[in-house]
Amino acid sequence: MHRALLPGLASMILLAGPATAADAPPGASSCSGCHAPKAVADTVIPHIVGRKAADIVTFMREYRSGAWPSSVMGRIAKGFDDQQTEAIAAWFAAQPE
Amino acid sequence: MATRRHFLKLTAAAGLAPAVVSAQGRAKVIVIGGGFGGATAARALKALQPALDVTLIEPNPVYTSCPFSNSVLADLREIDQQRFRYDGVKGAGVTVAETSATAVDAETKTVTLADGSKLSYDRLVMTPGIDFNWGALPGYDEAAAQKMPHAWKAGAQTVLLRQQLQAMDDGGLVVMSAPANPFRCPPGPYERASLIAYWLKIWKPKSKLLLLDAKDAFSKQRLFQNGWAQLYPGMIEWVPLSQGGKVTSVDPATLTLTTEFATHKAAVANVIPPQKAGAIAAQAGVADRTGWCPVEPIAFESTLRPNIHVLGDAAIMGGMPKSAFAANAQAKVCAAAIVSLLAGARPQAPILINTCYSLVAADYGISIAGVYRPDKGQLTDIPGAGGTSPLEAVGGLRGQEALYASSWFRTITAETFG
Numbered sequence: 143m144h145r146a147l148l149p150g151l152a153s154m155i156l157l158a159g160p161a162t163a164a165d166a167p168p169g170a171s172s173c174s175g176c177h178a179p180k181a182v183a184d185t186v187i188p189h190i191v192g193r194k195a196a197d198i199v200t201f202m203r204e205y206r207s208g209a210w211p212s213s214v215m216g217r218i219a220k221g222f223d224d225q226q227t228e229a230i231a232a233w234f235a236a237q238p239e
Numbered sequence: 240m241a242t243r244r245h246f247l248k249l250t251a252a253a254g255l256a257p258a259v260v261s262a263q264g265r266a267k268v269i270v271i272g273g274g275f276g277g278a279t280a281a282r283a284l285k286a287l288q289p290a291l292d293v294t295l296i297e298p299n300p301v302y303t304s305c306p307f308s309n310s311v312l313a314d315l316r317e318i319d320q321q322r323f324r325y326d327g328v329k330g331a332g333v334t335v336a337e338t339s340a341t342a343v344d345a346e347t348k349t350v351t352l353a354d355g356s357k358l359s360y361d362r363l364v365m366t367p368g369i370d371f372n373w374g375a376l377p378g379y380d381e382a383a384a385q386k387m388p389h390a391w392k393a394g395a396q397t398v399l400l401r402q403q404l405q406a407m408d409d410g411g412l413v414v415m416s417a418p419a420n421p422f423r424c425p426p427g428p429y430e431r432a433s434l435i436a437y438w439l440k441i442w443k444p445k446s447k448l449l450l451l452d453a454k455d456a457f458s459k460q461r462l463f464q465n466g467w468a469q470l471y472p473g474m475i476e477w478v479p480l481s482q483g484g485k486v487t488s489v490d491p492a493t494l495t496l497t498t499e500f501a502t503h504k505a506a507v508a509n510v511i512p513p514q515k516a517g518a519i520a521a522q523a524g525v526a527d528r529t530g531w532c533p534v535e536p537i538a539f540e541s542t543l544r545p546n547i548h549v550l551g552d553a554a555i556m557g558g559m560p561k562s563a564f565a566a567n568a569q570a571k572v573c574a575a576a577i578v579s580l581l582a583g584a585r586p587q588a589p590i591l592i593n594t595c596y597s598l599v600a601a602d603y604g605i606s607i608a609g610v611y612r613p614d615k616g617q618l619t620d621i622p623g624a625g626g627t628s629p630l631e632a633v634g635g636l637r638g639q640e641a642l643y644a645s646s647w648f649r650t651i652t653a654e655t656f657g
Contacts, residue, residue: 169610171283171571172592175564176643178650185646186639211634213643214594214608221590221610221624 167229169222176214179237192239198231199224265292266581269350269360270333271340271519273297273325275304276551276566277366279655281333283574291578294334294358296350300324302656305424306563307648308393312401313434315601321393327657343523345544362577365525365532365541366551366566367517368392369423372530375513377488386491387508390431391423403507404435410445411506414496416486417452418513421531423552423561425458426607428511430597433463436471437600446506450477451498452484458560459597459605459627466599486510516553523547531555536613538576538586539569548573557617558609565593567651588613590621596644604640 204210483500515530551566576586609625
């Protein structure tokens, strides 16, 4: 009986191992569609991985209020409240560059 | 408890390094289709959980991107710049099976390949993209597409349409037909009309473009129409559904398109036909009567078949449009959800973003964005967020958005294909 359980359990323990980006807060994984996780040549879109969380939060608030002009970021920032924004900022700040 | 004690003892003995665990113990995920959704999902699964056994089934050794293929029509890019190989997907540890999936059996959790062999899975991700509803538009079939290209799957069709435009006499009439919703890339036909007009204005300025539409409204409509009036006055005529824009039949022999009100003879005809999810979706039982695939809004698991996740253009994603950005975003959410599900955990409710840039001219970009969350069983726009570029552009915004568009393309293709 134990033997029959093994494959499932083995994969469960393997899969419960160190999850990195799986713990990304809601919304964070979409950002890399424009903001390259690694340096991509020839882009005008800022790199946000490893930036200070407080800076990311400030930018998102300024985009949201319209104080800082933007293309899509003002419209996107309005979809996130302060708590969600802070969680995303902290997560990007903690990612290795 | 006995099981747990036994398991702990066993794992201690085995050392539990992923490398020493037998293949039996590795969860298997198969991805069918190597576009923006599928290639992203495969790479994200390995990045999130390197111990997973991930296989991507894709018959083409090279992917040809639809985003930016309208720029190929306008001679702003070459088709080779649209092509991406799967080396970066393989490099991420994904097994790439260069073949077709011919059948999916949700009961036995197996996928049959073109050579008849079968692969089993714990979770299946289906990203089959679109197929055309041949027969939904009388006169239009695969042979007709050689005379009146759709160019709605990029590659040879894109090149054919460009050749036809280049061979056309100055003063010729280009006729496009756009389908009813839903279809791949909602702003795509209007970006195409814009960029063809951009090219005509330079090379064949006496020519005109007639856009016959099966709809009365379209994505970024006022932005496109303002751009057309400003940049291409008198060159683009859009005929909406209510003014007889719906094409009811075509004749490839005479290059004519017939609507409820009139018959139009084209010098070059671009027919964007009605669409449905890629054929394997219906075979697998994950497509409904609409031809598209209903899914729940957290892990994008099919509501019709368990353990099969569908995303990208093939899926019904509530308010989220059928775009490359959306497929890429959905794939990352789906990959994280699958890693959770395989570990016996509940996936968290996601938030997803869509961003879509369109070019009205080489240096004139416009955009739409949206933010989505699960609500009442589907992905729904978060109120107050999203929307299009402002109708009045200040500070060189249109030029900036054209630059953002090309930056976006470089980033998303690097993320998707490595």
